[in-house]
Each structure stands twice: as C-alpha cells, then as structure tokens.
Amino acid sequence: MASANDARYGQKESTDQNFDYMFKILIIGNSSVGKTSFLFRYADDSFTPAFVSTVGIDFKVKTIYRNDKRIKLQIWDTAGQERYRTITTAYYRGAMGFILMYDITNEDSFNAVQDWYDSAYVLLLVGNKCDMEDDRVVASERGRQLSEQLGFMFFEASAKDNINVKQTFERLVDIICERMTENLESADPSITGHKQGHQLNEQPQRSHKDCAC
Numbered sequence: 001m002a003s004a005n006d007a008r009y010g011q012k013e014s015t016d017q018n019f020d021y022m023f024k025i026l027i028i029g030n031s032s033v034g035k036t037s038f039l040f041r042y043a044d045d046s047f048t049p050a051f052v053s054t055v056g057i058d059f060k061v062k063t064i065y066r067n068d069k070r071i072k073l074q075i076w077d078t079a080g081q082e083r084y085r086t087i088t089t090a091y092y093r094g095a096m097g098f099i100l101m102y103d104i105t106n107e108d109s110f111n112a113v114q115d116w117y118d119s120a121y122v123l124l125l126v127g128n129k130c131d132m133e134d135d136r137v138v139a140s141e142r143g144r145q146l147s148e149q150l151g152f153m154f155f156e157a158s159a160k161d162n163i164n165v166k167q168t169f170e171r172l173v174d175i176i177c178e179r180m181t182e183n184l185e186s187a188d189p190s191i192t193g194h195k196q197g198h199q200l201n202e203q204p205q206r207s208h209k210d211c212a213c
C-alpha cells in the first residue's frame with residue numbers, strides 16, 4: 001500500500017518463501033499508544049521520540065525460530081485514529097491473533113480496551129510506555145485484572161526502553177501454536193476463534209499436521 005507511511009517503513013523485506021508457517025498478526029489500540037514504535041522496536045530495534053501517526057495500515061515482516069520451526073510473522077500496524085477504522089478493520093480477516101495495546105499514561109486508551117476487544121480476536125494485552133512511571137495513571141493491577149477478566153495474556157512493556165517487546169511477540173507465537181495444536185487434537189478442522197468467527201487455521205501457508213510448537 002503506497003502511503004505516507006512508506007517513508008517511515010522504507011523497503012519491505014524481500015519475499016522469502018523459506019519458512020514453515022506464516023502468522024498474520026495485527027496490533028490495535030488507540031492512537032499514540034505506541035503501536036508503530038512497538039513494531040519498529042521489535043523488527044528494527046529502533047525507536048524515535050517523534051510522533052508520526054500512522055495513515056491507514058502497513059506491515060513489517062520478521063522471521064523467527066521457535067521450537068525448531070521457522071515462523072514468518074507478518075505484523076500489521078494499524079492506525080488508531082477513528083477515521084481509518086473502516087480501512088483497518090478490512091485487514092482483520094485471516095489474522096491469527098491481535099495484540100491490543102494501551103498506554104499506561106493515558107486513561108482513555110485503557111478505557112477503550114473493551115471496545116477494541118469487541119471487534120477483534122485478541123490474544124494479548126499490552127500496557128505500553130512502562131518507562132514513564134511518573135506519569136502512570138493505569139496501575140499494573142488494573143491491566144492484569146482486565147486481561148484476566150477478558151481472558152488473555154498481559155504484559156506491561158516499553159518500546160522506548162525495549163522492555164517486554166520480544167517477549168510479547170514470542171508469547172503470542174506460542175499461544176497461536178498452542179491453539180493450532182489444540183485444534184488438531186480436537187480433530188475439528190473448522191474451529192473458529194472468538195465471536196467474530198476468525199478462522200484460527202486459515203492463515204498457515206502449509207500443512208501444520210506436524211506442528212511441534
């Protein structure tokens with residue numbers, strides 16, 4: 001997608017077909033919570049204090065090894081601004097998991113978690129900017145309780161100080177792998193996730209019969 005994001009995203013990784021699985025992941029949450037920063041920290045190990053709000057949607061690709069499998073992550077970074085909602089939700093299809101992010105220094109972003117959750121197959125909640133302890137308005141405990149109530153994993157993280165960024169993605173990959181294995185064990189090839197009916201097993205490019213994740 002050619003957009004104003006291109007200058008920030010630069011060259012996409014070349015098409016690498018050498019992988020065992022491909023997982024499509026989306027990062028969602030209010031504008032300015034740090035979704036783009038989080039992805040840039042993970043994919044490029046970079047961080048910039050400037051705020052360049054994402055226009056529409058864009059993605060980065062990162063290949064990781066997990067349990068002897070080469071897993072290609074296609075990570076979509078969505079715009080948090082309301083006016084892009086129609087565009088971004090069109091990309092939800094086929095996603096195997098969503099990271100829902102809020103900003104620990106922004107109460108509104110935390111209050112919006114439930115709304116985001118209602119529209120997506122969320123597996124993991126991230127309270128970002130945990131480096132800003134002095135400005136914190138959302139206690140860790142509240143994040144943890146909400147994640148338990150909604151039924152997904154929780155991390156506090158910092159894209160700036162590189163806290164729990166890699167761990168978030170690795171845990172997400174593990175959860176997706178566990179779900180895939182569960183689906184196989186239940187011998188139901190059409191198990192769907194969550195209320196929107198996103199197909200958990202829709203995205204893998206190859207058979208995952210022997211998934212050892």
Ligand code: GTP
Pocket residue numbers: 029030031032033034035036037038048049050051052053054055078079080081128129130131132157158159160161
């Ligand atoms: P939209 O694209 O509008 O949806 O916003 P976003 O969620 O992608 O936010 P973005 O990553 O652009 O970050 C917003 C601002 O927060 C920028 O100024 C970042 O530098 C800053 N920021 C992001 N993550 C952190 C963090 O972990 N700690 C601190 N202190 N600042 C952060």
Ligand code: MG
Pocket residue numbers: 035036037052053054077078079080
């Ligand atoms: Mg962004």
